[in-house]
């Protein structure tokens with residue numbers, strides 16, 4: 001039956017023995033920029049292990065962590081569209097140049113909880129955003145959450161929106177993030193993740209925003225004086241495969257990939273929360289960075305201050321998706 005399925009389509013990869021019957025091992029090159037002991041690093045590893053087990057090693061997911069193949073996500077995304085690599089899982093912000101609607105995820109205080117983020121991606125918001133990807137030869141396989149972004153700086157402390165004025169932040173390439181910082185009178189530079197440490201160390205920029213697992217694993221806390229637990233932004237990933245490559249895969253391999261992806265996604269959901277909490281403990285133990293957690297009345301001020309970017313998003317993309325967001329909030 002499997003053989004029949006395969007030979008229905010001549011485009012599929014060669015397939016000729018009993019179980020998986022691949023003439024050659026299928027290699028899936030998966031490039032990412034973060035450290036291995038992070039939500040994305042671990043999810044990618046689980047996924048690779050599951051695929052290997054379930055295909056009796058007929059399919060190998062070869063992972064390149066820490067930007068070891070492509071230092072920058074922008075470059076890697078281009079390579080993925082061209083089929084030079086087969087998989088990556090960029091932060092949603094990195095997709096916004098190709099798919100500006102994805103800027104929704106970069107709105108400040110966009111999800112009130114992890115649960116809300118997952119709900120959004122499992123619902124209408126996820127469906128609409130994922131449907132855009134195919135236009136650029138990308139197959140969206142899953143959504144992985146890392147967590148909420150915090151702010152670090154060598155100038156501080158940062159409690160109120162006004163406290164950031166005059167600073168210079170490294171941000172991801174997303175216009176709506178840039179606009180938020182413009183409102184705060186902060187200069188921004190869209191720099192690759194793996195140049196961030198050096199830019200902070202040399203004071204090319206004064207600060208940045210990221211999740212605790214990224215701040216810890218890339219040692220940003222060692223070259224920053226202040227850390228504000230603001231949970232002001234969300235960092236999630238879209239797991240992508242080159243769509244042409246996907247369509248060539250034998251159907252039973254596609255099924256295994258989906259199954260493994262679902263398992264890895266579920267595991268990482270809880271693990272990411274734990275990893276970010278652990279990273280905060282590690283940062284506290286390993287440095288004397290000043291840590292401040294925003295209280296609710298301060299958060300309300302940030303929300304109010306940054307409200308214009310919501311209006312801007314609605315103006316540009318209509319308000320269907322933001323209406324969905326408001327439902328999640330209430």
Ligand code: LMR
Pocket residue numbers: 033034040090091146172192193210214235
């Ligand atoms: C960043 O550039 O700050 C993040 O996209 C890194 C990541 O992939 O978590």
